[in-house]
Every structure is written in structure tokens, then in C-alpha cells.
Amino acid sequence: MCENPANSREHVPPKNLFPESRDMRGENYRVNLITVPSCELHNLSKSKDDEFLMVSLAGIIGNNSIGYRHKLGKVDRAIRRTSYRLLDAVLTKKREIHRIEMAENKFIDVIWGTPDAKRLMKCFDHIARGVHVNHFNSRFDGRVHVHLGFLTYNKGNPQAWNDFVRRKTEIELDGKPSYGANPDVFFYQVTDVDEFGLFLFRFCFYGGLNIYTAMWPTTSSPPNNFAIDLMNRGIKTIVSLGDKKYEFN
Ligand SMILES: [Zn+2]
Known part of the structure; x- marks a missing residue:
């Protein structure tokens, strides 16, 4: 920290x-x-x-x-x-x-x-940095984006985004090992580092409560994402992932 x-x-x-x-x-x-x-x-x-x-x-x-x-x-x-x-x-x-x-x-x-989502995110930012030290034996230098997968949203984009992140993470973590000696209470998984230097942790508590943290090291260079630009501008955007479609706006 x-x-x-x-x-x-x-x-x-x-x-x-x-x-x-x-x-x-x-x-x-x-x-x-x-x-x-x-x-x-x-x-x-x-x-x-x-x-x-x-x-x-x-x-x-x-x-x-x-x-x-x-x-x-x-x-x-x-x-x-x-x-x-x-x-x-x-x-x-x-x-x-x-x-x-x-x-x-x-x-x-x-x-x-x-x-209190803001405070929850601060807690998981802290956990992500700690797990990074444990997993990679080095301090994480960069930004952590926390996604609270266990929340449900009333309607609209946040819920579609939630479903999208969950599905995308499932695909990226497919076959990856789980870490943690008490998996019924807690385990974590980590994705490969992508071409932009980004990777993602999944934290799973009590058998099904998921939190995802996207790790953006200061050395990474994430791309400008055209789809996210469209979403943020309020333009109707449909993103396909596997056999599913996610609709925004
Ligand atoms: Zn300190």
C-alpha cells in the first residue's frame, strides 16, 4: 500500500x-x-x-x-x-x-x-494489492478497478454490464487454477496478462459471491475502447460475447 x-x-x-x-x-x-x-x-x-x-x-x-x-x-x-x-x-x-x-x-x-459501494471498493482495492504481493511476490504499482459482481442493479446498463463482465471473466478464467486453502470461504483466480499489460483477479467468497478486479499497472497502455466510448455517449450499443448479446442504452 x-x-x-x-x-x-x-x-x-x-x-x-x-x-x-x-x-x-x-x-x-x-x-x-x-x-x-x-x-x-x-x-x-x-x-x-x-x-x-x-x-x-x-x-x-x-x-x-x-x-x-x-x-x-x-x-x-x-x-x-x-x-x-x-x-x-x-x-x-x-x-x-x-x-x-x-x-x-x-x-x-x-x-x-x-x-456502501464506495467503501466496499476501497476494501477490495486493498485486498487486490495484498493478493498481488502474495501471488507475484511484488508490490502492485498501478490502478485497481473493482467490480462488485454480487450486486444486482435495478435496471438498465449497470445490470447488462454486470452480466457482461461475469461472462467475459468466466471465459478468461476457464481452466485456470484456484488458490486458497479454505475454498468454501475464499479462493481467487488470476487471468493471463493481455497484450496491453492488463490482467484480472476473481475473488470468490462463501461459494458464490464474486468480485472482479481489473489490474492496470502503470506500465500498461490500455487501448481506447470504441464500444465503451459509444456506451458512455448514450448510443445504443450491442456487444456479442460467445453466443450472447449484451445491449447498452
Ligand atoms: Zn503502509
């Missing part, structure tokens, strides 16, 4: 995303967690963000049972401890609360709303 001397180590992704064994009937989901060198300041300053990230991710519908149990254990304890302040920080706007029946007489409350 910076040029300061590294005199501590921090977990990437944060340790609190990995359930404690007491919430998992003794099973260990904290095997060989990734740590990277960090300066003291960066290590300390991000503990609030780590907590925010934990509450943001663990309770999302569609996670596997490990994410769900983590939510019912450590995450809910943290939320109660802060009198729900933590939960309030996760959503900038709360729209609706739905009560869903999971089984007979078993209900859960689901909050539907607008997440």
Missing part, C-alpha cells in the same frame, strides 16, 4: 471473514491464511474496514451454509455488540425488509437496500 517499512503482517483477505471453529462445530476454516507484510499504520487503520466488510459479505443471500453460519455466529455477535450501528453502516439506504420462510416455521429477515 505504501513505501513505509513493513514491520507487521496482515491477513488478506481479513481474518474475520473466516469463521471461528466454535461457530462451525469445531471445523477449521482458518487453514494457512494468506498474510502479507504491512506497515503498522496500514495494518491498524483498516480494522474498522475489516469489520464493515465482514458484516457486508457474510449475510448475503446466495452464500453457502458456511457464510450463513458465520453470519449467525460471529457477525451477529459483532452487530449486537455495536447496537446495530455496524449493520447501519453497511447499507446507505434501506428499502424493504422481507421475512422469508426457509422451512416450516423457520423464518429469516432479509434487508433489501443500497450498499
